[in-house]
Amino acid sequence: MSPPLAFITGASSGIGQALAARYAQAGWRLALVARRTEEMQAWAAGLRLDESRCRIYGADVAQIDSIVAAGQRCLAESGVPDVVIANAGISIGMDTRERADLDVMAQTFALNNTGLAATFHPFVAPMVQRGSGRLVGIASVASVRGLPGHGAYCASKAGVVAYCESLRTELHGSGVRVVTLCPGYIDTPLTRGNRYGMPFLMQPEAFADRAFQAIEAGASYRVIPWQMGWVARLLRWVPNAVFDRAVQGRGRKKRRGEH
Incomplete structure (x- = not known):
């Protein structure tokens, strides 16, 4: 039997x-x-992953x-994946007073929400027919409360949580599990420009190891790291x-264009 298959979006950097x-x-x-296929090809070559181990698809998840x-x-x-991870996403500040930032919000939803559902779409029916599989949505602790200047991102990640919960209930009993992962602060290009403190900052490799374990366990919802899970519980109350x-x-x- 061939090894299991993982389909991952936003694979060119970070998480x-x-x-x-x-x-x-x-x-x-x-x-x-990923959109940057040449970088991905170089990354795969560096790990000595040939085409039998790694196939790269150029795509724009927002389309x-x-x-x-x-x-x-x-x-x-390659057949039906065992795990599909909808990871691609963007985080850009917005100010509702600025007309251009409404476009930022639309682009954020197109990638973070519609793109996530479109990532899952081709695989739902084949997984259900097979009776197994895991669909993984990458949300964020930012889904718990709205933060100033983060309207687009917080709303989109709250949408990821709600969408994945809906999908999980739809697929209950099918053998297909839906896993929602909520990273805290991870040291990636997405967070390095942040102008505020980032408690419990994790390296992406540490996050990936814990995420792998959560996905293998079939967890329905997991905040990583666990310390941010307690912060999230507190913020809800x-x-x-x-x-x-x-x-x-x-x-x-x-915001877009700010330095």
């Missing part, structure tokens, strides 16, 4: 690339999606037909008046 490396280390075959086509190519070339005062003066996510 996605760390997850790809972790699955490769475990002996899995990889189907990796429905593009990511759906990548998934269909994977099915045709903090009264709005207290929360609103606490976040005043907090640094905002950089």
Whole structure:
């Protein structure tokens, strides 16, 4: 029997690339999606992963037909994955007073939400027919409460949590598990420009190892690291008046074009 197969989007850097490396280390075959295919080819070559171990698909996850086509190519070339990780996402600050930032919000939802559903789409029916598989949505601790200047990102990640929960209930009893992972602060290009403190900052490799374990266990929802899980629980119960005062003066996510 051939090794199991993991299909991962946003694999050219950060969490996605760390997850790809972790699955490769475990002996899995990889189907990796990214816009920067040349970088991905070089990365695979550096790990000595030939085409029998790693196939790379160029796609724009924000374009429905593009990511759906990548998934269909994977099915045709490698079969039904055992794990699909919808990791691709963006985080850009926004100010609702600025017209251009409404476009930022639309682009964020197109990638973080519609793109996630489109990533899963080609695989749901084949997985159900087989009676097994894991669909993994990468959300964020930012899904728990809205933060100033983070309206697009927080809303999109709250949407990921709700969507994955809906999908999980739809697929209950089918053998297909839906796993929602909520990273805290991970040291990636997405976070390095942040202008505020990032408690319990993790390296992407450490996150990938814990994520791998959570996915293998079939966890329905997991916050990583666990310390941020306790922070998330606390934030859910903090009264709005207290929360609103606490976040005043907090640094905002950089808007597009800000340095």
